[in-house]
Amino acid sequence: MTRNWDIENRIQKVLTYVHYNIGEKHSLEKLADIGSISPYHFHRLVRKYMNEPLGAYIKRYRMETAYRFITTTNKSITEIAYKMGYDTISSFSKAFSLHFKFSPKDLRANKDHLKSCTNFNIRNIGKYISTSHSISETPIITEQSEYQIAYRPVIGIGQGQMLKAWDKLQKFIKNNNMDELYLDHLGIFYNSPHTTELNKIRHEACIRIENDLPRDENLFFRTIPQSKTAIFRHKGPYYNICKSMEYIIHKWLPQSKESLSELPITHKYINNPETTPSQDLLIDIHIPLE
DSSP: OOHHHHHHHHHHHHHHHHHHOTTSOOOHHHHHHHTTOOHHHHHHHHHHHHTSOHHHHHHHHHHHHHHHHHHHOOOOHHHHHHHTTOSSHHHHHHHHHHHHSSOHHHHHHOGGGSOOSSOOOTTOGGGTSOSSOEEOSSOEEEEEOOEEEEEEEEESSOHHHHHHHHHHHHHHHHHTTOOGGGOOEEEEESOOTTTSOGGGOEEEEEEEEOTTSOOOTTOEEEEEOOEEEEEEEEESOGGGHHHHHHHIIIIIHHHHTOOBOSSOEEEEEOSOTTTSOGGGOEEEEEEEEO
16 A cells, blocks of 8 residues: 555545544544554644644534534524533633624524525425426435445535546456446535535545455445434435425424434445446435434
């Protein structure tokens, strides 16, 4: 394995820990230890890899997750503040207001702050169910067992970056003589275009794998934890996924009495976009629940 892969792999371990322990107090020393990186070099290496300081990323990720909780759950703002790792509601509100230019209370009282990426009218379900796009109105709710993935991280929404990531996964599949027909192809998303600049959205191109496969210096590997999950079936072009998310978050979720967890949303790609007409593309949207 190359030194660059080794450093990136260590940083990926740190990011995974941050994503799954969002409310914890993250000291530089502890995070450096998780990545087995010298504290002296840690800040420089992570900043170079992420194009922003890790502390700034953690703060932004907390604010974006808090936004999701405020707009999709009935949790009190105080509870959300503590969940995001803040000791007082005043310090949380100040950080939130600086980030979004409006307060948590304003957001809770006025959902118009939530900008749709499609200008979709969520009051008319007929606009969700159409010949070119549809979303299952009722999900399958299941307890997902933990599983292993091989993945490539992608920063920003750009076709070129995503294609490069999938190309590396395809080479891994070919080199290990894996039958692609029986593989789960996944996308894991840590941010939303509602709250994050497009060039900063973090996501991962993944395949589900068995534990005994050899490691590859172009990919990273980890375990996805067990979680309660609501699975919706989206049919239609990938660019219409925002329409499905609008329905799930703002129509189904309030009526279901379920609550989102802080875990990332996962897309499972059912058919091949290179051989399937866009109107027939299928994606299972996995929504993590508490």
